[in-house]
Amino acid sequence: MLKFTIQKKLEGTLARAGVIETLNGSIETPAFVTVGTKAAVKAMTAEQVRSLNAQVVLANTYHLYLQPGPDIVAQAGGFGPFMDWHGPTMTDSGGFQAFSLGAAFGSNVSKVTRNTDAVLEDVSPVKGQLAKVTDEGVEFKSHIDGSKHLFTPESSMEIQWKLAADMIFAFDECTSPTAPYEYQKKSLDRTYDWAVRSLNHHESLDTEKKQSLFGVIQGGRHQDLREHAARTLGALPFDGYGIGGSFTKDDIGTAVGWVNAILPEDKPRHLLGIGEPMDLFNAVEAGCDLFDCIAPTRMGRHGTVHTPDGRINLKNKSFTTDFTPLVQGCTCYTCTHHTRAYIAHLFRANESAAGTLASIHNLHFILRLMESIRASLFDETFQSYKQSFIARYYK
């Protein structure tokens, strides 16, 4: 069971800074949660993650269930000890895979859309998709071997109990931004039903209240649905809340604000799967405490790194002879040891160290950004910090 203390609120906004205490250590919020889906932060060792002062790692129920299986992880004492991460941990419920392996499968639909008109009337299953949602749960066809598996709120709780993270999520359906309103509404009722089932089942497993359970707010881009979800789930005895689902790129802060204005103030709020600098600023301002995102590590592996002046793609020709660090003055391992030219060479030569070095830098960048944002809440320079950062990064 976690303990959440709010230490500072920023007047005129929903933003707050605080501390979450878990059995495995505390998290100073707002905080970025490092993603280690399969009990591994891709391309990185746990020691490297630790050296970046990451505070908390999140793994995934669906992936660890398929491989190596929850019982093996349980034998190791949970996914944290299994991967040699001894700080606070979280697991996602598998609800996102209802989207990524379902409606989004084989398409280029992102849960964050720039197209406000992106609505498909047809929600019939996409050909070849690996997830099918019913009221009972989600039927998955393993992306590894094609075998079939039914995930329910109950089974998700059982698996997450075995994975033994400090904080876990209720089983939910992450809807697509292209789903019509009627579908989102229906899905929201289902997610509520699953939240109650998750809560009840988890209570029966975790009799000593070791794990904290977060409910997940859905509702897509619709204010009425978001607010309805915040009211109904907010009334349930969750230990915290995840805010998931689909957003419009320009409006994430607004949508999150609708929800956080209603959710109980004394419980932590985790914005699921969001991690671009602009979005982090806006969501902190709108009252979020935790963020997890694959972007730093995935983009790193794909050759893109953060700089204060925006992203750069190290695969571009211009970097092959650039013997400066990724970011002048950056204190990360990558920047204090290597040049752009070297890392560009590693990418071209297909050396896996390229992804490692870029991931280290990107994670460092985002983790330090969150620390700076937190500090700016305490000294009340948040607004000016936000403005100057964004002006430079997105110029």
Added chain:
RNA sequence: GCGUCGAUGGUAGAGCGGUCAAUUACAUCAGACUGUAAAUCUGACGCCUUCGGGCUACGCAGGUUCAAAUCCUGCUCGGCGCA
């Protein structure tokens, strides 16, 4: 020297009379990526274009044909075999 096989775009390597500026892979040049199906995916990749098309190309030179990267002849270069 004789015989034989081969010579295709940055590279490898398809094509073997028209639908070929030429499959594919790699390389190259860009782009995308937000609770990880992702060390992935997408686009461009002869020259010019008023985007309709035009021009030059499959070792070189001729030839056959309405039509040749594809067939024939000679040459040049290379692999292999025999002397």
